[in-house]
Amino acid sequence: MDTGREPVRVVIVDDDQLVRMALRLVIDGEPDLTVVAEAADGDAAITVVDEQRPDVVLMDVRMPRRDGLSATRELLTRPAPPGVLMLTTFDSDDLVLGSLRAGALGFVLKDTQPARILDAVRTVAEGNPVLSPAATARVIAAATGPQSSHTRNASREAARKQLSTLTERERETARAIADGLGNPEIAQRLHISIATVKAHVGNLFAKLALENRVQIALLVRDAED
Known part of the structure; x- marks a missing residue:
């Protein structure tokens, strides 16, 4: 190359x-x-x-x-x-x-x-x-494997509090990221343009104070655990 x-x-x-x-x-x-x-x-x-x-x-x-x-x-x-x-x-x-x-x-x-x-x-x-x-x-x-009840509940509540700051579309985008979808697949799932997906992803990074999609995926899983 x-x-x-x-x-x-x-x-x-x-x-x-x-x-x-x-x-x-x-x-x-x-x-x-x-x-x-x-x-x-x-x-x-x-x-x-x-x-x-x-x-x-x-x-x-x-x-x-x-x-x-x-x-x-x-x-x-x-x-x-x-x-x-x-x-x-x-x-x-x-x-x-x-x-x-x-x-x-x-x-x-x-x-x-x-x-x-x-x-x-x-x-x-x-x-x-x-x-x-x-x-x-x-x-x-591994992230959703056995933990103490106290640890799991604390992680869940902290994650849900972070996600509560998002709009419905931003939450749907975060959910799609957690499913391992790229921007084109997210656009297809949500029936929106790729440019709009990119805007939502940018908002996720800013609102959640995260740096990459892996962190978003783990946060979503924490909230659902």
């Missing part, structure tokens, strides 16, 4: 050297992508991201010393943070959920086909979330 633009700068963070090597080989094989640094834990990730200022960070979830969730939270407090794409084997759903709530733009499974990982990196580089319907369903299932 030759876009005529500077390559997307990527940092790979994973405690498994073989995983880092494999991802580097895949990413550096693309003319529009380049790996500028690697890190083996969250502390090192923060250091290299501050040094390299990448566009995208592929962040492992479970790592020694400092996990991906903690590192992601710190990185996303930066004035111009990179897009964070979480790497998981899905034995750590709680950390993935925490990362998404903190503002990570999405996640990929470590056994995902290389072409799909590359597509995910490009999508996050453009500031868009990676919402594979199948993987999203697994995250949502």
